[in-house]
Amino acid sequence: MRSAHTVEQVRAAEADLMARVPEGTLMQRAATGLAVAISNFLGGTYGARVVLLIGSGDNGGDALYAGARLARRGAQVTAVLLSDKAHRAGAEALRTAGGRLVTSTPLTGPSADPSATADPSATTAPTAVADLIRSADVVVDGIVGIGGRPGLRPKALAVVQLAERFGVPIVAVDTPSGVDVDTGETPEPHVNAALTITFGTHKICHFIDPAATACGPVHLIDIGLDLPPAEVESLQTSDIARLYPVPHGESDKYSRGVLGLMVGSTQYPGAAVIATSGALGGPVGMVRYVGPDAVAEAVRAAHPEIVAGEGRVQAWAIGSGLGDELDIPRIRELLDAEEPVVLDADGLKALDDSGDHFDVLATPHAGELARLLDVDRATVEAERLKHARLAAERYDVTVLLKGSTTVIASPDGQVRVNTNATPWLATAGAGDVLAGLCGSLLAAGLTPLDAGSVGAYLHAAAANLASSSGPITAMSVAAALPEATRYLLGG
Numbered sequence: 001m002r003s004a005h006t007v008e009q010v011r012a013a014e015a016d017l018m019a020r021v022p023e024g025t026l027m028q029r030a031a032t033g034l035a036v037a038i039s040n041f042l043g044g045t046y047g048a049r050v051v052l053l054i055g056s057g058d059n060g061g062d063a064l065y066a067g068a069r070l071a072r073r074g075a076q077v078t079a080v081l082l083s084d085k086a087h088r089a090g091a092e093a094l095r096t097a098g099g100r101l102v103t104s105t106p107l108t109g110p111s112a113d114p115s116a117t118a119d120p121s122a123t124t125a126p127t128a129v130a131d132l133i134r135s136a137d138v139v140v141d142g143i144v145g146i147g148g149r150p151g152l153r154p155k156a157l158a159v160v161q162l163a164e165r166f167g168v169p170i171v172a173v174d175t176p177s178g179v180d181v182d183t184g185e186t187p188e189p190h191v192n193a194a195l196t197i198t199f200g201t202h203k204i205c206h207f208i209d210p211a212a213t214a215c216g217p218v219h220l221i222d223i224g225l226d227l228p229p230a231e232v233e234s235l236q237t238s239d240i241a242r243l244y245p246v247p248h249g250e251s252d253k254y255s256r257g258v259l260g261l262m263v264g265s266t267q268y269p270g271a272a273v274i275a276t277s278g279a280l281g282g283p284v285g286m287v288r289y290v291g292p293d294a295v296a297e298a299v300r301a302a303h304p305e306i307v308a309g310e311g312r313v314q315a316w317a318i319g320s321g322l323g324d325e326l327d328i329p330r331i332r333e334l335l336d337a338e339e340p341v342v343l344d345a346d347g348l349k350a351l352d353d354s355g356d357h358f359d360v361l362a363t364p365h366a367g368e369l370a371r372l373l374d375v376d377r378a379t380v381e382a383e384r385l386k387h388a389r390l391a392a393e394r395y396d397v398t399v400l401l402k403g404s405t406t407v408i409a410s411p412d413g414q415v416r417v418n419t420n421a422t423p424w425l426a427t428a429g430a431g432d433v434l435a436g437l438c439g440s441l442l443a444a445g446l447t448p449l450d451a452g453s454v455g456a457y458l459h460a461a462a463a464n465l466a467s468s469s470g471p472i473t474a475m476s477v478a479a480a481l482p483e484a485t486r487y488l489l490g491g
């Protein structure tokens, strides 16, 4: 499991560890890892042109010390000081290692050391900074980390825009400056990194879009923090193997779980076929299809193993493509019954905030969640964590908010995020596959949180397998589920 902690949790763990190790140890650990990661990113250090963007805090300190290490290994390192304060000892270390410091304002304030001031002969006219950035192999964003507020101040914004204009990759220190670290929101301009190097633990912005996209790949450096349980988690391969309900010697089709599918309609028969494919690609022992005869025939033609008609089930998947056949009172009955339910697409219209629905997994996309919360879609997309949590709380259901990073929030406050989806998954019917698969996992006995997070992971893994960076269809994703599962289970 990868964990993302809040800034407050990180600061508390840092204070605890700092009290037990010599001063500066944590920053040296961070800077050492950062220097190695930048060197790997560049494919070598000697002769590389590195520009550091330095803000007023320890984030800049990390960058300066890493820059000093790179300079000692032959890189040409220049630090652009964007604040009138900069980490004094870090600046001194860079200068001693042969790096250059440039600034448009002299260093002042209590942390300023005249010996660390920029070389007075260094020219910092805007064109010179532009030339510096244009010829850089990498720009290192040490503007602001976990101490930052959203947005970039004018000087930082101007330099970051230069890097973007010249196509120079930015490696972010800890977090891309300007994003909201604890929410993953990006209400203001921010750095878009090619790579983010973080320390101690992931932060929420590394997992949740839109900030997660601004991070690029995230590389975690262990600095020895002792952390409490995380607010937000993300499953890894080993978690899938641990959570997946693998049948055992005594299993039969009933004990493996029977899923009831109430999906599709004469208007949208394809949704039923596709959701069934997703369900059969999961662990369930049997699928019952409940719907119009003509649709049941279509499902049976594609999947002869299904049983049509009502009967005992361990869970329901309801909603995809119900169209005109949406029967809200019947769905409400099923929501109030004992069996857990995946509620998707049209079925979400049956959700009300009066009942106790802790065993329901609702799987809206941003537009559907917006309707459930009476806000607009753009607001949900900008504040994904907040709105997934809000809906989980209001409707007392586990909410799986689909998107480039899928957020799964349970009513007890736990959150899981799936970050391995391919953009090719944005294709018609992909949601139907996910609903069927999650239903299959629920019927096999997983909790809504586990079913949602394992389902999202497997769905994305199958899509990656089917896609290999090319177009996919919902049916090809469903078809890839068994192989993706076998691979993830270590088979």
Ligand SMILES: NC(=O)C1=CN([C@@H]2O[C@H](COP(=O)(O)OP(=O)(O)OC[C@H]3O[C@@H](n4cnc5c(N)ncnc54)[C@H](OP(=O)(O)O)[C@@H]3O)[C@@H](O)[C@H]2O)[C@@H](O)CC1
Pocket: 010, 011, 014, 026, 027, 030, 055, 056, 057, 058, 059, 060, 062, 143, 144, 145, 146, 147, 148, 149, 150, 151, 152, 153, 156, 173, 174, 175, 178, 199, 200, 223
């Ligand atoms: N915690 C750990 O375990 C470890 C932490 N480490 C490192 O320390 C980093 C945290 O350092 P930090 O606490 O000094 O804060 P940091 O992010 O540098 O910001 C400093 C100041 O910036 C300012 N500012 C605010 N918003 C701004 C904006 N948008 N744009 C520009 N400036 C803005 C604001 O000051 P102001 O200018 O408002 O007075 C704020 O106080 C952390 O991310 C990691 O890299 C590692 O070394 C080792 C272990």
Ligand SMILES: [K+]
Pocket: 059, 141, 142, 143, 144, 145, 172, 173, 174, 175, 176, 177
């Ligand atoms: K940063």
